[in-house]
Amino acid sequence: xxxxxxxxxxxxTPADVRPYHxxxxxxxxxxxxxxxxxxxxxxxxxxxxxxxSDDPGIVKAPIYNPSTGLLEIVDLRKEDARYDFSDPRxxxxxxxxxxxxxxxxxxxxxxxxxxxxxxxxxxxxxxxYPSNDQETFGIEDPRVTQIGDTYYIYFSAVSPVxxxxxxxxxxxxxxxxxHGMIFCPDNKDALLFPEKIGxxxxxxxxxxxxxxxxxxxxxxxxxxLLYWGNHRHLIGLRPGMWDGxxxxxxxxxxxxxxxxxxxxxxxTPDHRYCMGAVLLDLDDPSKVLARSSIPxxxxxxxYEKEGFFGNVVFSCGVLVEGDTVKMYYGVADTSMxxxxxxLQEIMDSLTWE
Amino acid sequence: xxxxxxxxxxxxTPADVRPYHxxxxxxxxxxxxxxxxxxxxxxxxxxxxxxxSDDPGIVKAPIYNPSTGLLEIVDLRKEDARYDFSDPRxxxxxxxxxxxxxxxxxxxxxxxxxxxxxxxxxxxxxxxYPSNDQETFGIEDPRVTQIGDTYYIYFSAVSPVxxxxxxxxxxxxxxxxxHGMIFCPDNKDALLFPEKIGxxxxxxxxxxxxxxxxxxxxxxxxxxLLYWGNHRHLIGLRPGMWDGxxxxxxxxxxxxxxxxxxxxxxxTPDHRYCMGAVLLDLDDPSKVLARSSIPxxxxxxxYEKEGFFGNVVFSCGVLVEGDTVKMYYGVADTSMxxxxxxLQEIMDSLTWE
Numbered sequence: 001x002x003x004x005x006x007x008x009x010x011x012x013t014p015a016d017v018r019p020y021h022x023x024x025x026x027x028x029x030x031x032x033x034x035x036x037x038x039x040x041x042x043x044x045x046x047x048x049x050x051x052x053s054d055d056p057g058i059v060k061a062p063i064y065n066p067s068t069g070l071l072e073i074v075d076l077r078k079e080d081a082r083y084d085f086s087d088p089r090x091x092x093x094x095x096x097x098x099x100x101x102x103x104x105x106x107x108x109x110x111x112x113x114x115x116x117x118x119x120x121x122x123x124x125x126x127x128x129y130p131s132n133d134q135e136t137f138g139i140e141d142p143r144v145t146q147i148g149d150t151y152y153i154y155f156s157a158v159s160p161v162x163x164x165x166x167x168x169x170x171x172x173x174x175x176x177x178x179h180g181m182i183f184c185p186d187n188k189d190a191l192l193f194p195e196k197i198g199x200x201x202x203x204x205x206x207x208x209x210x211x212x213x214x215x216x217x218x219x220x221x222x223x224x225l226l227y228w229g230n231h232r233h234l235i236g237l238r239p240g241m242w243d244g245x246x247x248x249x250x251x252x253x254x255x256x257x258x259x260x261x262x263x264x265x266x267x268t269p270d271h272r273y274c275m276g277a278v279l280l281d282l283d284d285p286s287k288v289l290a291r292s293s294i295p296x297x298x299x300x301x302x303y304e305k306e307g308f309f310g311n312v313v314f315s316c317g318v319l320v321e322g323d324t325v326k327m328y329y330g331v332a333d334t335s336m337x338x339x340x341x342x343l344q345e346i347m348d349s350l351t352w353e
Numbered sequence: 354x355x356x357x358x359x360x361x362x363x364x365x366t367p368a369d370v371r372p373y374h375x376x377x378x379x380x381x382x383x384x385x386x387x388x389x390x391x392x393x394x395x396x397x398x399x400x401x402x403x404x405x406s407d408d409p410g411i412v413k414a415p416i417y418n419p420s421t422g423l424l425e426i427v428d429l430r431k432e433d434a435r436y437d438f439s440d441p442r443x444x445x446x447x448x449x450x451x452x453x454x455x456x457x458x459x460x461x462x463x464x465x466x467x468x469x470x471x472x473x474x475x476x477x478x479x480x481x482y483p484s485n486d487q488e489t490f491g492i493e494d495p496r497v498t499q500i501g502d503t504y505y506i507y508f509s510a511v512s513p514v515x516x517x518x519x520x521x522x523x524x525x526x527x528x529x530x531x532h533g534m535i536f537c538p539d540n541k542d543a544l545l546f547p548e549k550i551g552x553x554x555x556x557x558x559x560x561x562x563x564x565x566x567x568x569x570x571x572x573x574x575x576x577x578l579l580y581w582g583n584h585r586h587l588i589g590l591r592p593g594m595w596d597g598x599x600x601x602x603x604x605x606x607x608x609x610x611x612x613x614x615x616x617x618x619x620x621t622p623d624h625r626y627c628m629g630a631v632l633l634d635l636d637d638p639s640k641v642l643a644r645s646s647i648p649x650x651x652x653x654x655x656y657e658k659e660g661f662f663g664n665v666v667f668s669c670g671v672l673v674e675g676d677t678v679k680m681y682y683g684v685a686d687t688s689m690x691x692x693x694x695x696l697q698e699i700m701d702s703l704t705w706e
Contacts, residue, residue: 160565161589162560162586180585181582181583181584209451209563211538212454212511212515213451213539214514224576227580231533232533
């Protein structure tokens with residue numbers, strides 16, 4: 001597959017983003033939702049900020065306090081045997097079975113704007129910031145679905161009670177309406193289809209289960225985008241393949257002549273994240289027509305292989321112009337990049353069911 | 354609290370239920386949903402059947418095949434180090450972090466009918482049986498909410514892709530309409546309120562999270578009972594108390610003068626299941642008004658303490674007549690019992706927020 005990675009890649013790095021919080025450093029500007037607004041390309045960056053620690057023996061965990069609207073910081077001593085600090089993104093409490101007890105950074109959404117899609121100017125202030133007790137550990141991995149003149153922006157809301165998917169909407173990227181949590185914990189990687197299909201809205205989502213089951217992609221229906229039901233399992237892991245460890249929705253699905261094309265992420269059990277595609281029936285997106293046997297994009301460039309959490313390409317949105325798919329994607333949980341792919345080549349690469 | 358346990362307790366035992374499957378034994382008739390229909394009390398029993406094994410070295414796991422409509426049986430050797438058989442209800446695959454890989458029985462819903470609420474006649478055939486690929490490990494713990502002349506019956510749908518809450522509805526307990534999965538995995542213990550409140554339907558539900566969070570009770574909203582959103586965390590565990598290990602909705606919430614009363618189950622970390630109560634605001638059931646500091650019912654009778662999985666009282670439904678709360682409840686994951694409690698005494702026992 002011919003992949004044109006932008007010469008400017010990574011197009012946005014943490015160094016381009018001024019910290020919003022005093023005493024913090026920006027460690028990630030990545031996994032951005034994508035929108036076209038007033039002839040500009042908007043990247044809704046996930047910005048991750050980390051408290052600067054003077055003491056190498058201390059890991060700091062930032063927590064949003066919804067009562068005060070301020071961040072509070074918990075100091076964790078590295079020698080504390082209760083905690084496992086081996087994953088730089090999280091702190092595990094080894095006395096529990098939970099995936100994490102704290103995050104080492106707090107994420108929120110900040111806009112980057114561009115006329116040409118290559119060169120971006122980053123807003124000084126957050127666009128969407130934690131605002132309630134379901135977001136005390138931050139909001140992550142925003143996606144944007146435009147329906148008419150309304151932009152629906154949804155993201156992972158992270159707090160001690162779980163990770164779910166919450167949603168806001170806006171017409172102007174100034175005033176936002178909050179719609180609460182649309183998929184309850186554990187859930188991530190929701191993606192709303194941009195139009196009704198057979199009279200219903202559809203969404204992809206990615207439950208993470210504890211009792212049984214794997215991190216796989218499900219589909220749900222709605223009448224109003226706020227309330228969701230008829231949940232069905234859509235596609236699963238493929239052991240031994242590029243998407244054998246975990247999968248989740250990536251870019252907002254878009255319509256092609258042959259079906260709805262969803263560019264999703266898949267990881268191996270050792271956390272190498274690639275992008276691939278799945279083609280869904282135009283009239284019934286719960287029907288899988290074809291899927292990538294090999295990735296359409298995998299971590300190859302240095303900025304994709306090295307960073308805060310390396311070997312990750314992770315797209316939350318694309319712009320499609322004719323045969324050109326401009327895929328914006330987070331790299332190494334650190335920065336943003338963009339690659340152009342041929343829609344026809346993606347379609348030709350799929351393995352039909 | 355004055356608790357009147359029926360003299361007939363346990364009112365239904367596995368010995369009262371003829372196996373539906375050749376070569377199976379009924380090991381549980383428990384955790385029944387409760388409905389009033391045509392002047393009868395209907396208990397929608399969770400019936401668990403287990404393949405009879407001649408070989409003590411083999412544990413058999415039944416799996417429903419949606420293509421054939423038949424059960425298939427997987428033989429697991431007890432000496433196989435890959436599996437952990439210590440919990441009689443499940444088989445764990447120790448090479449994974451999943452809670453279980455197989456169930457040792459398959460559950461479905463069967464009706465028991467009574468004129469007096471004490472003596473029941475059990476149907477010969479299942480009322481609701483697994484019917485799709487989300488129910489291959491069975492359907493469990495049904496609850497019934499009557500709205501007008503329609504009975505909404507919802508239950509845990511268990512399969513290798515996860516445990517979610519699915520729903521059917523009926524007006525006559527003969528013809529059933531299937532509404533699919535209303536809460537995606539991992540979720541159990543859904544409870545639909547029996548009327549609209551402020552123009553919206555409400556439900557309690559119990560996500561089980563892997564990343565972070567505990568098995569606790571959430572509340573959601575709906576316009577049509579099928580699609581749910583605005584998920585909010587309602588009440589959590591109370592370490593050291595009777596509900597410090599896990600909690601979940603129990604009986605269908607009912608209206609009192611002071612608020613919606615929900616009789617929920619709570620367990621300690623060592624799996625002692627009791628029933629307690631939480632009182633929710635009449636106009637906004639996301640507001641918690643009061644809660645049981647001590648259980649309203651705990652395992653004390655022999656049939657509650659001993660059985661397939663002992664020390665469990667677990668109610669899925671009540672009948673309220675004046676001050677009398679007739680609480681039907683599963684005991685020891687084995688049988689059904691009933692106890693009458695005073696509504697006033699329950700209310701008086703609550704600790705207000």
